[in-house]
Amino acid sequence: MSDQEGKSSFDLGKLGEIAGSKRITRRAVVQGAAAAGALAALGPFAAACGSSEPDTSASPSAAAPKKGGHIRSAIGGGTTKDILDPHRTYYDSGSKTVIVWDALMGWDQEHKLVNKLAESYEINADATVHTFRLKPDLTFHDGSPVTADAVVYSYQRILDPEMAALGAGGLTELKPSGIEKIDDLTVSFNLTQPNAVFVEAVAYYANAIVPVGFTTPNGAEGAIGTGPWKPISYDPGLQTEFVANPDYWGEGPYADKLTMIEFADPEPQLNALLSGSVDHLANLATSQVGIVSSTPGLKVLEAKGGGWNPFTMLIDKKPFDDVRVRQAFRLIIDRQQVIDQGKGGFGRVANDMYAPYDPGYPKDLPQRVQDLEQAKSLLKQAGYDNDLSVVLNCTTSTMLDDPDAAQVFSEQLNGAGVKCTVNKVDPDVYWNEGNYRSYPFAMSNWGTSNYLYLTRQVLFPTGPYYETHWKDAEWEKIVLEAFQTSDDAKRNELVSQAETIEYERGGHINYQFGSMLDAYTDKLGGLVPDNFGQSGATYQRYHLFYFV
Amino acid sequence: MPALLKIILRRVALGLLTLLLVSVLVFAATQAMPGDTASAILGRAATPERLAVLREQLGLNRPIATQYFTWLGGIVRGDPGNSLVGTEEPVMQLLGPRIVNTAALVVAAAFWSFPLSILIGSLSGLFRDRSFDSSVSVGSLALAALPEFVLGLVLILLLAVQVLHVFPAVSMVNPQLSIWSQMHNLWLPAITLGLACVPYIVRMLRGSMIEVLESEYVQMARLKGMRERVVLQRHALPNAIIPLIQVIALNLAWLAGGVVTVEYLFNYPGIGSALVDAVRNRDVPLIQAIVLLIAAVYVFLNLTADILTILISPRLRTGLR
Numbered sequence: 001m002s003d004q005e006g007k008s009s010f011d012l013g014k015l016g017e018i019a020g021s022k023r024i025t026r027r028a029v030v031q032g033a034a035a036a037g038a039l040a041a042l043g044p045f046a047a048a049c050g051s052s053e054p055d056t057s058a059s060p061s062a063a064a065p066k067k068g069g070h071i072r073s074a075i076g077g078g079t080t081k082d083i084l085d086p087h088r089t090y091y092d093s094g095s096k097t098v099i100v101w102d103a104l105m106g107w108d109q110e111h112k113l114v115n116k117l118a119e120s121y122e123i124n125a126d127a128t129v130h131t132f133r134l135k136p137d138l139t140f141h142d143g144s145p146v147t148a149d150a151v152v153y154s155y156q157r158i159l160d161p162e163m164a165a166l167g168a169g170g171l172t173e174l175k176p177s178g179i180e181k182i183d184d185l186t187v188s189f190n191l192t193q194p195n196a197v198f199v200e201a202v203a204y205y206a207n208a209i210v211p212v213g214f215t216t217p218n219g220a221e222g223a224i225g226t227g228p229w230k231p232i233s234y235d236p237g238l239q240t241e242f243v244a245n246p247d248y249w250g251e252g253p254y255a256d257k258l259t260m261i262e263f264a265d266p267e268p269q270l271n272a273l274l275s276g277s278v279d280h281l282a283n284l285a286t287s288q289v290g291i292v293s294s295t296p297g298l299k300v301l302e303a304k305g306g307g308w309n310p311f312t313m314l315i316d317k318k319p320f321d322d323v324r325v326r327q328a329f330r331l332i333i334d335r336q337q338v339i340d341q342g343k344g345g346f347g348r349v350a351n352d353m354y355a356p357y358d359p360g361y362p363k364d365l366p367q368r369v370q371d372l373e374q375a376k377s378l379l380k381q382a383g384y385d386n387d388l389s390v391v392l393n394c395t396t397s398t399m400l401d402d403p404d405a406a407q408v409f410s411e412q413l414n415g416a417g418v419k420c421t422v423n424k425v426d427p428d429v430y431w432n433e434g435n436y437r438s439y440p441f442a443m444s445n446w447g448t449s450n451y452l453y454l455t456r457q458v459l460f461p462t463g464p465y466y467e468t469h470w471k472d473a474e475w476e477k478i479v480l481e482a483f484q485t486s487d488d489a490k491r492n493e494l495v496s497q498a499e500t501i502e503y504e505r506g507g508h509i510n511y512q513f514g515s516m517l518d519a520y521t522d523k524l525g526g527l528v529p530d531n532f533g534q535s536g537a538t539y540q541r542y543h544l545f546y547f548v
Numbered sequence: 549m550p551a552l553l554k555i556i557l558r559r560v561a562l563g564l565l566t567l568l569l570v571s572v573l574v575f576a577a578t579q580a581m582p583g584d585t586a587s588a589i590l591g592r593a594a595t596p597e598r599l600a601v602l603r604e605q606l607g608l609n610r611p612i613a614t615q616y617f618t619w620l621g622g623i624v625r626g627d628p629g630n631s632l633v634g635t636e637e638p639v640m641q642l643l644g645p646r647i648v649n650t651a652a653l654v655v656a657a658a659f660w661s662f663p664l665s666i667l668i669g670s671l672s673g674l675f676r677d678r679s680f681d682s683s684v685s686v687g688s689l690a691l692a693a694l695p696e697f698v699l700g701l702v703l704i705l706l707l708a709v710q711v712l713h714v715f716p717a718v719s720m721v722n723p724q725l726s727i728w729s730q731m732h733n734l735w736l737p738a739i740t741l742g743l744a745c746v747p748y749i750v751r752m753l754r755g756s757m758i759e760v761l762e763s764e765y766v767q768m769a770r771l772k773g774m775r776e777r778v779v780l781q782r783h784a785l786p787n788a789i790i791p792l793i794q795v796i797a798l799n800l801a802w803l804a805g806g807v808v809t810v811e812y813l814f815n816y817p818g819i820g821s822a823l824v825d826a827v828r829n830r831d832v833p834l835i836q837a838i839v840l841l842i843a844a845v846y847v848f849l850n851l852t853a854d855i856l857t858i859l860i861s862p863r864l865r866t867g868l869r
Contacts, residue, residue, distance in 0.1 A: 072720075079633075079825040079828055079829055080631065080633060080634055080642065080822065080825045080826065080829065080831065080834070081588075081589055081633035081634045081825075081829045081831070082634060083634050083635055090589060090590050090591060090593045161597075161601060162601060162605075164597070164598040164601040164602055166593060169595070216635065217635075218635045219635075233723075233724050235723040235724070236634050236635075237821075237822075237825050238721075238723045238817050239720075239722070239723060241724070261720055261815075263718075263815050264812060264815065264821060264824060264825070265812060265813070265815070267701070267813070268717070268718045268813060268814060268815040269718075269815075271704055271708065271709055271717035271718050272717060272718040272720065272815070274709045274717065275708050275709050275713065275716060275717035275718070277716055277717065277718060277720050278720075426582045426583065427591065428581075428582050428583025428584075428587050428588055428591075429582040429583055431587070431590075431591060431592050431593075431594045432582075432583050432587040432594050432599070433587075433594065433595075433596050433599060434594070434595060434596065445592070464595040464597075465595075
């Protein structure tokens with residue numbers, strides 16, 4: 001991976017192209033609407049929010065951050081449907097909940113597991129009992145202590161089917177009866193099946209800790225968490241105002257006040273930054289990078305996330321039931337070209353596998369590159385002699401989904417003698433009831449997470465996002481063993497083997513790991529790119545921002 | 549004036565019928581849209597289990613006719629219901645501040661652009677085929693050809709971002725405060741919206757002025773030897789005003805609807821952006837309320853214009869008796 005890192009840097013020539021291609025059209029305005037809609041779909045990819053432990057060395061200026069000031073941040077995608085409820089974050093397109101509430105564990109900006117509300121974490125030998133001990137003296141925004149009761153209440157609430165909670169999908173081995181209070185600060189989770197990476201589900205930002213008796217707040221009042229920011233006013237789809245939580249358990253916040261302003265369209269969002277009405281813009285569109293970088297006083301921050309937009313092939317449907325066809329398709333794609341033309345040049349070439357920050361990620365497998373001759377010969381062996389035609393399904397939305405990349409890949413397939421047409425579907429229909437899982441050839445998108453956590457959701461038939469109809473006895477044996485292996489080194493080795501199997505015969509074509517871009521005024525410091533790579537390049541780490 | 553009353557009552561009844569038809573059409577359209585509120589809320593996270601829970605909670609499993617008539621029953625009682633999403637606030641509570649914001653924008657736009665356009669239009673008709681008139685014609689044609697969002701983008705570039713930094717480029721209205729205490733958010737959208745109206749009013753006024761000036765009674769007045777000033781004041785202007793009422797009503801009605809694009813462009817928190825939100829969320833009660841509100845404004849303005857026209861044009865007024 002490391003040799004790809006440089007490719008998404010801000011190459012001036014590329015910026016010129018981007019700036020030149022920026023045109024104001026009615027279509028751009030309309031696409032903005034669709035894009036904003038797509039942002040609302042952010043929920044499930046957001047794997048975790050890492051609030052880092054003090055790490056001033058990462059900030060550009062070594063001086064101690066100055067206190068005070070009012071950060072105004074332009075975010076996208078909020079609508080009147082939003083509510084401030086950390087367990088139902090599909091209602092919160094701008095991810096305001098992640099700065100109000102904390103989970104027991106989290107991820108830092110390198111996507112390494114860190115403790116948040118939990119002081120310690122223990123796992124038993126067969127990976128069925130996971131015990132978390134809270135940091136002492138933690139308080140909620142209203143001054144009440146964070147206790148084991150709050151943890152028990154929070155997890156009961158998450159597991160309540162009536163809540164349709166986002167984090168429940170990662171907690172399939174946990175039943176309400178398995179949540180056990182040990183003492184005032186300690187809670188054990190007794191699982192019905194071993195899961196050595198259960199802690200990753202606990203680190204999922206939507207599995208946040210709320211006070212006992214918490215219900216969905218009506219407005220800012222009652223939005224009581226443990227996070228760095230306390231909401232003081234909440235106008236869904238318009239703006240949210242926060243004040244700093246002086247008793248925050250982690251570093252910061254340095255500013256006194258934060259206002260997150262919602263924009264339905266990227267155009268006014270950028271204008272707000274250009275005219276100095278906001279200090280920070282989360283989720284800069286690649287087409288806008290040129291303008292921002294050429295404006296004095298403004299900067300772009302790129303986070304090289306582990307999010308990915310794979311092409312999915314159903315391995316039990318023709319023609320993809322033949323592994324030679326799947327491998328041929330993986331040899332037809334010109335990854336860099338799809339990134340350049342479909343992603344504005346931002347992103348790093350990937351090798352069909354995913355979870356790049358997982359310690360078990362097989363970094364040493366040879367990078368697959370376009371090889372049309374071999375692809376054609378594989379297709380011939382599979383019985384297709386320039387007579388294969390496929391339909392590539394994707395959504396019409398440009399923000400998180402990727403119709404442009406589909407178009408580029410489709411042209412590459414046509415160039416290789418495979419007749420491919422792109423079928424763009426309204427996102428509501430595409431994702432509805434998991435429709436996309438029934439398209440033989442389609443697209444999906446995911447945020448950064450580790451491998452085993454994702455397999456539960458994507459690769460097992462019981463997972464809600466069973467998008468490749470993956471079934472492989474050898475793989476299943478390895479993965480089930482990994483779930484039971486508490487020993488990190490052994491488990492990483494198993495993960496590596498499982499990923500290698502997918503590299504050899506899986507149903508994903510993963511051509512890239514995406515970048516997230518933020519834009520901000522140079523009056524702000526403390527912005528650290530977050531590999532998590534969703535919902536902005538710093539992933540809402542406003543508590544570390546300060547005015548220089 | 550019972551005849552006039554009869555006309556008014558008839559028009560009001562027709563207006564209500566129009567609104568009813570609009571509500572049926574809008575409801576049908578929301579049902580025909582792909583997906584539903586639950587899938588719009590969940591987006592990518594739409595698993596069958598979550599959808600089932602949400603559909604039950606939102607009452608989307610009820611028969612379509614039941615949903616419509618429940619809503620209609622509410623409207624008849626004056627209650628447009630609750631939003632389907634978020635904390636399910638009453639629609640009126642949600643829309644109240646936004647209606648004020650939009651009204652402020654429409655009034656501000658009309659306030660500067662109508663008098664100015666009327667003046668330019670009349671002068672242009674008066675000085676027909678002179679250089680002033682031809683430059684107005686070219687200018688208003690060019691303006692009319694620009695969609696309002698292009699106009700807005702050009703104004704943003706000129707007045708906020710690139711050339712001058714006079715106005716804020718976006719309307720960052722603080723919803724916690726009243727719009728009147730933050731008028732600076734109003735200027736640029738009001739200029740855009742107003743400019744979009746100018747060419748229509750100018751051209752209408754010019755046409756009607758020319759027509760009046762060429763009419764027999766104006767020629768008669770001139771032949772009588774009346775001074776041009778008196779001719780204009782007493783004979784030309786009052787008659788040119790009559791079509792003006794229709795023009796103003798039409799433009800106000802257009803403003804109420806055209807505000808959607810401009811609000812979107814400036815991120816202005818009015819009913820236009822609420823409508824965009826509501827459609828995106830398939831929030832049927834909110835969609836219905838906003839569309840009906842805009843339709844009602846249309847109906848009301850047209851009705852008012854017709855009545856005023858009847859009242860001030862002698863021929864029609866006497867015809868009633």
